[in-house]
Amino acid sequence: MDQITKRPDTSKDMFAADPATSYTLPAWTYFEPETLREETDAIFTKSWIYVAHSSELTEPGQYVTAEIANQRIYVIRTGEGELKAFFNVCQHRGHSLLRGKGRARNLLVCPYHSWSYDHDGALKAAPNCDHVKGFDKGAFAIPQVRVEVFAGFVFVNLDPDARPMSEVYPGAEQRLLETCPGTPSLTTAREIVFDIKGNWKNVGDNLLECYHCSTAHKAFVDLVEMPTYQVETHDNWSIQWGECRPDNSAYGFDAASAVTSNTTLYLWPTIAFAKFPGTDGIATFTFMPTEPELTHQVFAYHAPVDPMTETELKSLDYFQDVLGPEDVSLVEDVQRGLHSLGYHQGRFMVDEDRSAISEHAVHHFQNLVAKSLGMV
Ligand code: FES
Numbered sequence: 128m129d130q131i132t133k134r135p136d137t138s139k140d141m142f143a144a145d146p147a148t149s150y151t152l153p154a155w156t157y158f159e160p161e162t163l164r165e166e167t168d169a170i171f172t173k174s175w176i177y178v179a180h181s182s183e184l185t186e187p188g189q190y191v192t193a194e195i196a197n198q199r200i201y202v203i204r205t206g207e208g209e210l211k212a213f214f215n216v217c218q219h220r221g222h223s224l225l226r227g228k229g230r231a232r233n234l235l236v237c238p239y240h241s242w243s244y245d246h247d248g249a250l251k252a253a254p255n256c257d258h259v260k261g262f263d264k265g266a267f268a269i270p271q272v273r274v275e276v277f278a279g280f281v282f283v284n285l286d287p288d289a290r291p292m293s294e295v296y297p298g299a300e301q302r303l304l305e306t307c308p309g310t311p312s313l314t315t316a317r318e319i320v321f322d323i324k325g326n327w328k329n330v331g332d333n334l335l336e337c338y339h340c341s342t343a344h345k346a347f348v349d350l351v352e353m354p355t356y357q358v359e360t361h362d363n364w365s366i367q368w369g370e371c372r373p374d375n376s377a378y379g380f381d382a383a384s385a386v387t388s389n390t391t392l393y394l395w396p397t398i399a400f401a402k403f404p405g406t407d408g409i410a411t412f413t414f415m416p417t418e419p420e421l422t423h424q425v426f427a428y429h430a431p432v433d434p435m436t437e438t439e440l441k442s443l444d445y446f447q448d449v450l451g452p453e454d455v456s457l458v459e460d461v462q463r464g465l466h467s468l469g470y471h472q473g474r475f476m477v478d479e480d481r482s483a484i485s486e487h488a489v490h491h492f493q494n495l496v497a498k499s500l501g502m503v
C-alpha cells in the first residue's frame with residue numbers, strides 16, 4: 128500500500144547551529160523529492176566525491192567511470208602519467224565515451240559515430256569533418272572535472288571553483304595517514320554493496336554516532352572498549368575511535384597487531400574511512416543517494432597484500448553478515464518512522480563532555496546539510 132501523504136510542517140522546524148538547543152532535521156527533509164533536488168545542486172555538485180583508489184589508475188590509459196548527481200564522468204591516467212577527470216560525454220551528440228573501468232588505447236573512440244579524443248580530452252578525429260564549413264576541432268574538447276588524490280584515494284568535484292581538499296578538510300589527510308600509514312600503496316580487494324531503503328542523511332546519521340551501539344550492536348561493543356571511545360569534530364570532517372579487545376564476539380585478532388583500535392574518519396558529505404583492529408588495510412564506506420529514499424552504499428576494503436589475511440577476511444565477514452545488516456535494518460526502520468504522522472523531529476543527545484555516546488558528530492553532519500540548504 129502507498130504511504131499516506133505527510134505534509135511538511137515547517138512551522139515546527141527548529142534546527143539550530145548549537146547542538147545543545149537544536150532539534151534534529153525535520154522528517155520531511157528525509158523524503159521530499161524537492162529536498163534531494165536542492166541537495167544535488169547545493170551539495171553533490173559542489174563537494175569532493177570519492178571515485179576509486181589510485182591503484183586502479185596506475186598505467187597510461189587506465190580509467191574508471193562514475194556517476195555523481197546524474198553526471199557521468201571518467202578519470203584517466205594520461206600517457207604523460209597525469210591523472211585527469213572529464214565529463215563522460217562526446218561533444219558530437221552526447222553519447223558516453225567509456226563504460227565501467229579498464230585501459231583505453233591512445234584514442235578514446237565514441238561508440239556512436241567514432242569521434243576520437245586523446246587522453247587530454249582533445250578531439251583528434253571526426254569522420255567527414257573536413258567537409259564541414261568552419262569546423263574547428265579545437266572547439267570540441269571534452270570539459271574537464273576537478274580531480275585530487277587524498278592519501279591515495281581519488282576524489283572528483285564537479286564545481287570548477289571548489290577549494291582544494293587540503294583547505295576543505297584541514298588536517299584530515301594527515302590524520303588518516305597516521306591511522307593507516309600505508310594507504311597510498313593499498314589495493315582494492317573487496318566490495319560489499321547494500322542498496323538501502325533510506326535517505327542518504329539517515330545513513331549518515333546512523334554512521335556518525337555510537338549512542339546506538341550498546342543497544343543494537345552487541346558484538347561491536349564487545350570488540351570496542353566503549354569507555355575509551357572518543358569523538359572529535361573538525362571543519363568538514365569528524366573522527367571517532369576506540370581501543371579494542373583482541374578476544375571478542377565480533378572477530379578475534381592478534382593482540383600484538385600494529386593497530387588494535389577501531390577508527391571511523393568521516394569526510395563531508397558521503398564517505399567515511401573505517402579502520403578495523405588487527406588489519407593493515409582500510410575500508411571506504413560511501414553512501415550516495417539514488418532516490419530520495421534509496422541510498423547506494425559501498426563498503427570497499429583496500430588491502431596491503433594479496434591474498435588477504437585471515438583476520439581481514441574475518442573482519443569483512445563480520446561487517447557483511449552482522450554489523451552491516453544490523454545498521455541497514457535500523458536505517459530502513461527509521462525511514463518508515465520518518466513518514467509517521469506521529470513524528471516530526473527529535474533532539475540531539477549531546478553532553479558537554481562529548482562522551483562516547485554523545486551525538487555531536489550527527490549534529491555536525493546535519494549542520495552542514497542545514498547550512499547547504501540555507502536552513503541555518
Ligand atoms: S555522439 Fe559521439 S560521435 Fe556522435
Ligand SMILES: [Fe+2]
Nearest residue numbers: 333339344454
Ligand atoms: Fe551502527
